[in-house]
Amino acid sequence: MNIILLGPPGCGKGTQAKKISERYGLAHVSAGDLLRKAVAEKTGLGLKAKEYMDKGKLAPDELVIGLMKEKLSDNVLLDGFPRNLNQAAMLKNFFDVNAVLNIDVDFRILVKRLTGRRSCSCGTVYHVEYNPPEKENVCNKCGSRLYQRDDDRKEVVVKRLETYKKETAPLIEYYRENNKLKIVDGNGSIDETFRKICEILNNI
Ligand code: AP5
Secondary structure (H helix, E strand, O other), X not given: OOEEEEOOOOOOHHHHHHHHHHHHOOEEEEHHHHHHHHHHOOOHHHHHHHHHHOOOOOXXXXXXXXXXXXXXXXXXXXXXXXXXXXXHHHHHOOOOOOEEEEEEOOHHHHHHHHHOEEEOOOOOEEEOOOEOOOEXXXXXXXXXXXXXXXXXXXXXXXXXXXXXXXXHOHHHHHHHHOOOEEEEEOOOOHHHHHHHHHHHHOOO
């Protein structure tokens, strides 16, 4: 089973992807995580991508497509890819998708989710209010200090949401026309959203 997770920044793609991959045994492939790893390692690709990420823009297609291509196999859960029509057209050539889950969340909620997010280098994600760690600013899993992503500052968040509306939102119609689209209401809690996703995936 191959699944694409679609939705605006902060809708809960990463949070749900971890739960889905555990429950259904899918490999979680996150474009954002791969790009952040390249940035942290200061590779040529990472340094180039950072220029765009810090401004809330999409990294150039050729960089992202190259990075993603080598991760695609069977039983994959794609998170944050494709992110525009060009990436979707390319993906169609060598990846069979069973369903595209679009996590739908009110834009007012998204800003609060993103600016309150705290991340750990081990990949665990928290929220200061909705999903706080047991000890303030310390990861429950590995004990490392939590940090705020550079692109979770309010001014970059606003840009990311604009980029989403312009470049990524058209994918909703694209996958609807391809009869792959499933809409998930993501306004509720993490567990409520996961239940809705499971109802869909159990019927695929
Ligand atoms: P990426 O890392 O993919 O960022 P994003 O799509 O903007 O998504 P986020 O990771 O910000 O949010 P999410 O939906 O995963 O939410 P999360 O679960 O963390 O991409 C970053 C950048 O990389 C892009 O801006 C772009 O520059 C570049 N990039 C990536 N892919 C690209 C591509 N294909 N092409 C070109 N460039 C690309 O949740 C957010 C917060 O809310 C957390 O704190 C969480 O705890 C909390 N939360 C989650 N669900 C709930 C809930 N139901 N109730 C309450 N709180 C919740």
